[in-house]
Amino acid sequence: KAGVTQTPRYLIKTRGQQVTLSCSPISGHRSVSWYQQTPGQGLQFLFEYFSETQRNKGNFPGRFSGRQFSNSRSEMNVSTLELGDSALYLCASSLAASWNEQYFGPGTRLTVT
Amino acid sequence: GQQLNQSPQSMFIQEGEDVSMNCTSSSIFNTWLWYKQEPGEGPVLLIALYKAGELTSNGRLTAQFGITRKDSFLNISASIPSDVGIYFCAGQPSQGAQKLVFGQGTRLTINP
Numbered sequence: 001k002a003g004v005t006q007t008p009r010y011l012i013k014t015r016g017q018q019v020t021l022s023c024s025p026i027s028g029h030r031s032v033s034w035y036q037q038t039p040g041q042g043l044q045f046l047f048e049y050f051s052e053t054q055r056n057k058g059n060f061p062g063r064f065s066g067r068q069f070s071n072s073r074s075e076m077n078v079s080t081l082e083l084g085d086s087a088l089y090l091c092a093s094s095l096a097a098s099w100n101e102q103y104f105g106p107g108t109r110l111t112v113t
Numbered sequence: 114g115q116q117l118n119q120s121p122q123s124m125f126i127q128e129g130e131d132v133s134m135n136c137t138s139s140s141i142f143n144t145w146l147w148y149k150q151e152p153g154e155g156p157v158l159l160i161a162l163y164k165a166g167e168l169t170s171n172g173r174l175t176a177q178f179g180i181t182r183k184d185s186f187l188n189i190s191a192s193i194p195s196d197v198g199i200y201f202c203a204g205q206p207s208q209g210a211q212k213l214v215f216g217q218g219t220r221l222t223i224n225p
Contacts, residue, residue, distance in 0.1 A: 004155070033212070043156075043201065043215040056212045090155050101146065102203075102213065104155030 002027065004093050004105035012111045018079040021108045025072050025093030031055075032074040033102060034066060037088040046089075049074055050096070078110075086112045119202050119216030127224050132189040134219045136202030144205040145185035146213070147176050151198045159200075160187070182207070189221075197223050 005024045013019050025032050033056075034046040045058040049068035066076040072093075078085055088109050092102035119136045126132060136145070144163055148156035160171050162178035162185060169176055173190045185204070189196055202216040 035215075042217045045212050045214075048212060058212075092155075100144075101158055101161045103158060104148075106153075106155050 004091060004103055006089075006091050006105040006108050008108060009106065010109045010111075012113065013081050014113050015081055015083060017081050018077065019081060019110060020075055020077045021089055021091075021110075023074045023076075023091030023093075023105060025074070025091075026103055029093035029095055029103075030072055031094045031096060031100075032068055032072065033092045033094075034074070034076050035090045035092065036060070037090055037107070038086075043090070046076065081112045083112050086110060117202055117204060117214055117216040119219055121219060122217065123220040123222070125222045125224065126192060128192060128194060130192055132192055132196070132221060133186065134200060134202075135184060135186045136204070136216045137184040138204065138206075138214075139183065140209075141182045141207040142185075142204035143182075143207050144213075145176070145178050146203040147174075147185070147187050148201045148203060149198045150201065150218075156201055192221075192223055194223055194225055197221055 007022045031050045033048040036044045047066050048056040052068045063079045068074045088107045090104050090107045092104045094100045094102045117136050117138050146161050147159045150156040160169050160176040165182045166180050167178040176187045199218040199220050201218045203213045
């Protein structure tokens with residue numbers, strides 16, 4: 001069974017631009033969670049989607065948004081990029097509830113210049 | 114909100130040594146998970162624990178769900194060079210938002 005895939009793997013953007021990241025969960029998994037990972041802050045929860053609905057949300061500004069499609073694939077969008085948004089963005093999928101075993105993708109490395 | 118205190122932050126050991134790390138919280142958790150992350154990759158799930166007192170092994174790795182439900186431990190026996198990486202604990206709090214909370218990680222370095 002294929003694992004979680006994320007595209008693109010690397011991205012360079014400039015301040016003020018917007019970016020969309022994509023995540024395809026493991027087949028059959030309906031929950032997708034997004035995390036931001038930085039050296040100083042560790043893994044920070046962004047939001048979780050289940051059956052196309054946002055079920056949980058972390059403490060990030062409204063510039064960070066996401067959505068989930070009927071095939072469980074998910075996208076996250078960051079608008080008006082800031083330098084501090086440079087990070088590894090990780091997507092994780094699980095069968096149902098987000099507190100079950102989550103399986104992570106390889107991440108998208110975003111650099112904002 | 115709930116926080117996990119993971120220790121130690123880093124470890125430098127010799128190949129063949131045993132490793133112990135732990136995660137503690139002031140809150141009760143329903144689930145404990147342990148992950149390993151290597152450079153340029155996402156975290157890989159190693160062990161999942163669902164009941165207080167549960168002891169689970171995965172090869173040379175053994176993890177325990179603390180009796181108080183406020184802590185968890187991970188042990189690695191007879192370390193080898195490929196054990197190098199950052200180990201994260203994660204837990205699902207019994208109260209509050211239904212999401213995983215992560216520790217800050219333990220960076221393991223092994224001298225051959």
